[in-house]
Amino acid sequence: MKKGKKHQQVNCNGNNRPTSSTTNRNEKGHGEHVSWKKKKLLDIHQALNSDPVDIETLRKAAVSEGGLLTDDIRRKVWPKLLNVNVYNLPTKPGRDVRENHKDYNQVLLDVRRSMRRFPRAFCFGSPGMRVAEREVLQEQLIDIILDVLRKNPQLHYYQGYHDIVVTFLLVVGERMAIALVETLSNHHLRDFMDPTMDSTKHILNYLMPILEQVDRELHDFMLQAEVGTIFALSWLITWYGHVLSDFRHVLRLYDFFLASHPLMAIYFAAVIVLHREKEVKNSECDMAMVHHLLSNIPQNLPYEELIDRAQSLFARYPPSQLAKRAALQSRKSIAISTFQDFQLTTLQQRPDSVLRRQRLTNGQLSLTDDTAAAATPTSANQLVKMAVWGISATLGAAALAVAQTALEWGPDLLLQLF
Structure with a gap:
């Protein structure tokens, strides 16, 4: 018997059983994780209070x-990241929100096609979501989108917007989702909501300069293949909600993007491409082949590692440095230009305990308020x-x-x- 096998034990099922030292190491690792x-x-508790x-x-x-970590915490923290007072939420939309709305038919079609974004019944051994529950949420999703658009005529609906809105609806509920999505649409998502796609293309144009700074060979290969950046469009405008099948991964990225610069989603696109650089370089240098490869995003990405790398690239190659390139100088981004002022507005928020007392004092707090304080x-x-x-x-x-x-x-x- 080889020395390396000396301490290995096998249980009655024929599987390797960890030794006591291995068990102790695992317990220590679990303890560290819990700590x-x-x-x-x-x-988080101290910061919120x-x-x-x-x-x-x-x-x-x-x-x-x-x-x-959890949706309960997200219901507390997401509003603070977006400067939303959970004790002063908008009312639920009335039925008239759908009347004569120019985007109603398109929104209806997109929401009807969004079934996979809701937890499926009997998925992975869990009961999932009943059809009736999903249908109620789909109706709420339509109303949220139309309500935000009706209140903000400067915003224009785009296909993929519903993928972002449904994420908030599933985590925070209808009324808080309206407030969060309205703020997000006027800031982080603002460039995607212009009448044309010119501003969206402008954001996509940051992708290749990032790749050029990090891996010139990969950058040149993609230029030679003439693949462009359209493969990353659905990633960017849905914050990856449309292309990731595991809702946990979507939520992890939403935590990241809500706390970051509006362009962080394109930096994350760059690190995905860089993560797959061997696959890309080993593929045929053909537009259709490379586009097909990159469009099919892997579901088992090392998300924490990629998030760390995206932050590092953002710090090393900030948008202001990349924007000096000729291709990025011609258009002004509303999301970028207003981000600093938006961040400043978030710094003087009162804790929820104070906001609640204020509402109680003013007699404005209702037991039916749809807030994170349920x-x-x-x-x-x-x-x-x-x-x-x-x-x-x-x-x-x-x-x-x-x-x-x-x-x-x-x-x-x-x-x-x-």
């Missing part, structure tokens, strides 16, 4: 490994409070703060952390 999640949760809210910490949490069911609250008391007695003040935050965001999160 990392607890620390991140505590940082600072006055003003600590937006920089929230941005770092959204960008760093794992993103915002109460946990009473029976669940009592059980989780008991768990919190036990945790605080054994793990100390820091763990108590984490547990209290988990209670606020939902009992499922507490079970994940402890």
